[in-house]
Amino acid sequence: MYGILEKEKLAPNVIHFKIEAPAVARKARPGQFVILRVDEKGERIPMSLAGWDPARGTIDITFLVVGTSTRKLSLLNPGAGVLNVAGPFGRPAEVEHYGEVVCAAGCFGVGAILPVAAALKEKGNRVVAVMEGRSKAFLFWEDRLRAVSDELVVATGDGSLGRKGWANDVIADLVNAGRRIDRVIAVGCTFMMMECSKATRSHGIPTVVSLTPIMVDGTGMCGCCRVQVGGQTRFACVDGPEFDGHQVDWDLLISKQKSYLDEELRSLNLWERANWHKLMAR
Amino acid sequence: MAADRENGLAEEKETKKKKVVRYERVPMPKQEPEVRRRNFNEVAFGYTEALARDEADRCLQCKKRPCTEGCPVNVDIPEFIAAVKEGRFEEAVRILKRKNSLPGICGRVCPQEVQCESRCTLGRKGTPVAIGRLERFCADWALANRDRVESVEKAPPTGKRVAVVGSGPAGLTAASDLALLGHHVTIFEALHAAGGVLVYGIPEFRLPKHIVQAEVEYVRSLGVELVLDFVVGRAATVDELLAEYDAVFLGTGAGLPMFLNIPGENLNGIYSANEFLTRVNLMKAYLFPEYDTPVKVGRRVAVIGGGNVAMDASRCALRLGAEEVYIVYRRSRAEMPARLEEVENAEEEGVHFRFLTNPVRFIGDERDWVKAMECIEMELGEPDASGRRRPVPKPGSEFVMEVDTVIVSLGTTPNPLIAQTTPGLETTRRGTLVADEATGKTTKRRVWAGGDIVTGAATVISAMGAGRRASRSIDAFLRGLEDF
Ligand SMILES: Cc1cc2nc3c(=O)[nH]c(=O)nc-3n(C[C@H](O)[C@H](O)[C@H](O)COP(=O)(O)OP(=O)(O)OC[C@H]3O[C@@H](n4cnc5c(N)ncnc54)[C@H](O)[C@@H]3O)c2cc1C
Ligand SMILES: Cc1cc2nc3c(=O)[nH]c(=O)nc-3n(C[C@H](O)[C@H](O)[C@H](O)COP(=O)(O)OP(=O)(O)OC[C@H]3O[C@@H](n4cnc5c(N)ncnc54)[C@H](O)[C@@H]3O)c2cc1C
Ligand code: SF4
Ligand code: FES
Numbered sequence: 001m002y003g004i005l006e007k008e009k010l011a012p013n014v015i016h017f018k019i020e021a022p023a024v025a026r027k028a029r030p031g032q033f034v035i036l037r038v039d040e041k042g043e044r045i046p047m048s049l050a051g052w053d054p055a056r057g058t059i060d061i062t063f064l065v066v067g068t069s070t071r072k073l074s075l076l077n078p079g080a081g082v083l084n085v086a087g088p089f090g091r092p093a094e095v096e097h098y099g100e101v102v103c104a105a106g107c108f109g110v111g112a113i114l115p116v117a118a119a120l121k122e123k124g125n126r127v128v129a130v131m132e133g134r135s136k137a138f139l140f141w142e143d144r145l146r147a148v149s150d151e152l153v154v155a156t157g158d159g160s161l162g163r164k165g166w167a168n169d170v171i172a173d174l175v176n177a178g179r180r181i182d183r184v185i186a187v188g189c190t191f192m193m194m195e196c197s198k199a200t201r202s203h204g205i206p207t208v209v210s211l212t213p214i215m216v217d218g219t220g221m222c223g224c225c226r227v228q229v230g231g232q233t234r235f236a237c238v239d240g241p242e243f244d245g246h247q248v249d250w251d252l253l254i255s256k257q258k259s260y261l262d263e264e265l266r267s268l269n270l271w272e273r274a275n276w277h278k279l280m281a282r
Numbered sequence: 283m284a285a286d287r288e289n290g291l292a293e294e295k296e297t298k299k300k301k302v303v304r305y306e307r308v309p310m311p312k313q314e315p316e317v318r319r320r321n322f323n324e325v326a327f328g329y330t331e332a333l334a335r336d337e338a339d340r341c342l343q344c345k346k347r348p349c350t351e352g353c354p355v356n357v358d359i360p361e362f363i364a365a366v367k368e369g370r371f372e373e374a375v376r377i378l379k380r381k382n383s384l385p386g387i388c389g390r391v392c393p394q395e396v397q398c399e400s401r402c403t404l405g406r407k408g409t410p411v412a413i414g415r416l417e418r419f420c421a422d423w424a425l426a427n428r429d430r431v432e433s434v435e436k437a438p439p440t441g442k443r444v445a446v447v448g449s450g451p452a453g454l455t456a457a458s459d460l461a462l463l464g465h466h467v468t469i470f471e472a473l474h475a476a477g478g479v480l481v482y483g484i485p486e487f488r489l490p491k492h493i494v495q496a497e498v499e500y501v502r503s504l505g506v507e508l509v510l511d512f513v514v515g516r517a518a519t520v521d522e523l524l525a526e527y528d529a530v531f532l533g534t535g536a537g538l539p540m541f542l543n544i545p546g547e548n549l550n551g552i553y554s555a556n557e558f559l560t561r562v563n564l565m566k567a568y569l570f571p572e573y574d575t576p577v578k579v580g581r582r583v584a585v586i587g588g589g590n591v592a593m594d595a596s597r598c599a600l601r602l603g604a605e606e607v608y609i610v611y612r613r614s615r616a617e618m619p620a621r622l623e624e625v626e627n628a629e630e631e632g633v634h635f636r637f638l639t640n641p642v643r644f645i646g647d648e649r650d651w652v653k654a655m656e657c658i659e660m661e662l663g664e665p666d667a668s669g670r671r672r673p674v675p676k677p678g679s680e681f682v683m684e685v686d687t688v689i690v691s692l693g694t695t696p697n698p699l700i701a702q703t704t705p706g707l708e709t710t711r712r713g714t715l716v717a718d719e720a721t722g723k724t725t726k727r728r729v730w731a732g733g734d735i736v737t738g739a740a741t742v743i744s745a746m747g748a749g750r751r752a753s754r755s756i757d758a759f760l761r762g763l764e765d766f
């Protein structure tokens with residue numbers, strides 16, 4: 001059992017947990033993730049590391065509540081714990097001195113990009129953080145992101161805060177304004193990462209994305225996480241999750257992410273029927 | 283057959299002068315194919331005491347003990363069978379455990395027909411003694427009569443600490459042997475359950491998980507510490523373990539799936555056997571939605587390959603509701619590496635076999651789901667390095683098979699993680715670790731290895747044997763009797 005020490009609701013559908021996982025905390029690097037299992041019947045689900053503290057032996061995750069596993073997770077409170085946490089998995093994000101770097105984040109990606117942005121800034125890059133959300137209510141941790149960047153630009157789908165639009169629109173603005181961008185890192189939902197990659201493609205700006213295909217083990221053992229990048233098959237859990245956004249076969253990735261849609265819905269419906277009262281009390 | 287019986291064999295006559303030789307083995311009760319092809323319960327019920335004693339009675343007690351020579355760990359087969367025959371089951375278990383720490387597992391999954399049973403004198407004229415079934419019977423008896431089996435003595439603590447990486451048959455055996463020798467052992471396992479392939483690969487209907495669980499509990503009862511969710515190479519390197527432990531044993535198996543590398547292989551509906559079996563066995567997708575992990579099986583399933591893994595995948599697919607399941611294998615029946623009993627079981631259950639056939643590309647629909655597979659017919663040419671005749675494509679013989687699920691089961695190779703993160707550990711071209719066959723010593727001081735990580739995908743019993751040999755060498759080293 002890995003104890004949950006802190007829980008915070010960051011946005012209507014995003015939650016932050018601080019979890020005891022000393023073995024992961026000791027070795028974590030920016031851009032890596034863990035695989036956790038809520039309970040005995042649970043799936044193994046990947047979650048990016050939004051922070052860690054080797055001294056206290058804790059890790060932070062921020063997650064979007066989407067299906068059965070993340071709903072189960074959302075019901076847990078400090079004092080309780082998750083059954084399994086393994087990691088750190090994946091290759092650490094590439095952190096070099098590039099110059100001007102845009103760190104674009106959407107939904108749970110705001111948590112995941114924090115350690116990457118911090119490391120990039122530490123390497124002497126000028127970090128422009130871009131944060132997107134459907135509307136103001138869905139934004140969180142602006143303060144934390146501002147603390148690890150040199151500039152923060154906010155965009156909301158409904159224009160309730162910052163620019164009306166999305167992260168890719170902000171990137172397009174920067175490019176159109178003639179701003180120099182040496183590298184873009186996008187972390188968030190697949191669609192957002194794809195749009196950011198499209199926005200930079202014709203300008204030849206190196207763009208890396210942190211892919212989230214469905215995974216099982218996270219150690220290279222199953223091949224479930226295979227993605228096609230530059231025509232080659234790669235296992236996202238060991239060769240990634242960071243890849244060149246201009247080389248990713250997005251259509252295939254999106255269709256693979258949807259491959260269990262029927263089962264996910266069925267699982268969620270059954271689970272909600274049995275647990276609706278707990279959700280109401282949350 | 284009648285003539286055979288009259289003739290008899292010289293050795294048989296010599297060994298058992300007055301006894302009538304019984305050439306047919308006592309059948310083991312099984313679920314009917316029509317029933318079992320739709321459930322995950324164990325296929326074979328096992329012998330009862332009476333059936334076991336009856337089968338044991340067939341043994342000729344050959345003086346030359348050919349069966350023992352055929353056993354990779356040299357179990358004293360005639361002795362344990364004699365004990366079964368006389369109803370001295372505790373004794374039979376004791377004899378088995380002397381050489382084999384996992385009889386309940388080996389009795390179920392060993393390829394006996396190419397090991398002990400292939401050497402059995404009775405096999406020359408009839409069917410060999412069902413050694414595997416008798417072994418299984420003894421182990422199941424021991425599990426049901428735990429209180430009657432004497433517990434083993436542990437040597438006094440030595441104060442030495444050993445880290446065992448991986449909890450498959452190699453790791454479990456090394457750990458229990460070392461614990462019995464008085465060392466403090468910690469097992470580090472990457473997954474959330476111990477057992478290696480025994481829990482994530484081999485299905486419930488062939489090896490019930492409570493059997494594996496009992497073995498793991500036994501190992502823990504010896505004082506072995508089990509750390510799950512711990513990937514060596516990620517959470518700690520081998521060098522870091524060496525700083526805290528006197529010796530390290532690597533039993534990390536050969537877990538990386540191979541793919542065909544042909545067009546369309548990343549379409550939806552195409553699984554590696556590892557993924558498919560892990561979902562079904564480790565994650566219990568056959569109990570979805572009670573368990574959260576789903577698995578998708580269509581109407582027409584093709585399983586590519588001819589080994590145990592392919593048999594397991596095909597039989598799981600049937601049980602999950604597939605209408606037609608095809609094993610597609612590029613060589614012929616004779617070359618199939620799978621255990622004979624499982625091939626027969628698969629056939630009885632209605633799995634179809636397409637021999638001398640190899641896929642060349644997968645064809646997807648507009649939503650990127652596989653809908654068909656183009657194959658080519660093969661013929662057998664000259665023998666290759668493995669001694670099996672090499673399959674070569676017949677030009678112009680391409681044809682299309684409609685399928686909506688494909689399970690690629692071409693074999694596995696070792697995960698490179700440990701080798702990549704451990705300086706001084708030499709590997710072969712095949713990615714396996716270089717280790718001494720007799721002792722398990724690797725090219726790095728204080729590091730031993732055994733099982734699939736050294737041999738490449740092999741068998742449970744060979745992994746167990748390697749774990750045992752390495753534990754002897756580690757013990758000798760820790761006691762200062764042997765240098766590294
Ligand atoms: C490397 C990596 C890092 C991730 N980091 C985060 C993070 O920091 N925060 C966060 O909220 N989400 C993260 N995700 C996505 C997260 O794992 C999924 O949202 C979660 O598994 C959904 O589970 P569910 O049962 O709630 O939803 P479901 O109803 O099962 O599925 C909803 C959608 O989530 C995806 N999904 C389902 N199962 C898995 C699985 N086993 N692995 C990956 N994706 C799956 C599918 O695309 C599916 O359509 C990450 C994914 C990966 C691969
Ligand atoms: C589907 C299937 C069916 C089979 N059927 C049979 C059969 O009928 N008869 C037979 O004799 N053999 C069979 N085999 C082969 C047999 O199971 C293997 O040869 C045997 O399990 C090898 O044992 P092992 O201990 O070397 O490795 P494994 O059983 O592979 O165990 C290795 C363990 O190490 C863990 N590990 C890996 N890397 C790390 C790391 N970095 N840190 C920590 N832990 C790690 C893995 O998670 C795993 O638990 C089958 C194999 C499969 C896949
Ligand atoms: S098992 Fe077969 S080979 Fe072994 S002693 Fe009995 S009859 Fe002889
Ligand atoms: S998740 Fe299994 S190989 Fe990547």
